[in-house]
Amino acid sequence: MDPQTGASTFETQAHGVTLSLTQLLPDQVRAFYVARGFDLADANVFAEACVFMTVLRNDAAPGEIDFRLTDWEVRYDGATRSLPPPENWLTQWSARGVPDAAMLAFRWAQFPAEQSYAPGEWNQGMLATGLPPGSRFDLIARWTIADQTYEGRLDDVRCTD
Template sequence: MLLPARKIIACLLFCAAVAALAAETRHATDPETGIETWETTAHGVSLRLTQILPDQVRGFYQARGFDAASVERLATGACVFQTVLRNDSAPGTIEFSLADWRSVSAGGERPLKLEADWQKEWGQRGVPLAARTAFRYALYPTQHRYEVGDWNMGMTTYALPLGSRFDLRFVWSEGDKRREVMLSGVRCAAETSP
């Protein structure tokens, strides 16, 4: 039985969309620390996530003036990753907003926990302004534009339990063209042993 042309075209378009999302994810584990990294490259843009352990979060933010309860909220109430995004060779300028990115897991899709969300919580907790400013500069920019060769690094946070597995759908635009790619099999750091 022959399929009508429009069904064939619809199937081809669906397959092309799935292929566009499915970029190869490379995974590495540091043999000394056990810290894991995931990286992918597509359309001239690369993204790398590296686990930040809860103890690393504690040490970093306690040294910047956060009270112990607020540090614990961040260290155990979210997954924290060092994030590096590069425009290696995408034509022209790329633009992104972390508000468009989603973690995808068995529990469904979730937005990232953005700097503005944390700042609201830190204000309610009475975290000092100097500590909140340090927090802002340590996080990955919520929105930005990159020319070819531009890149940045900072922390991104995900409202998922420690040890969770997820895929990250990251999104950017090149002019009028929207790009989406999946970084697959990412795992939140687990609590370290005492």
């Protein structure tokens, strides 16, 4: 746990890949998006969607990893669900009249919907689970290496209250 913010990080290493989720406090997310052109009401919609800074690294996998967020699952309250894709958020922002520049900033700050990483490559970005504040869930992340599927799992991940 970060002593200054109280945010926790959840991390797993599997098959040469490291996955970590670090809690982002709703106030951090609100401030980030208000500073990029969102009004407070719109920023709050995302801030309350259980957001994490997500890092995926190909530390030592036996080749390039390919992933798609649509292959990842959240297990919450006895059910399995997909993560809300960034495109759903962009559709919502457009309908709410969020300025184009703010939507571009939003898109660039998100964890990619799909990507490939050679050994040593990595990326990070915001990832919303869409779950209520205080929720606990398991995340199953999947990726492929040479058409073989691998997975990493984070159990009992907690959304901030």
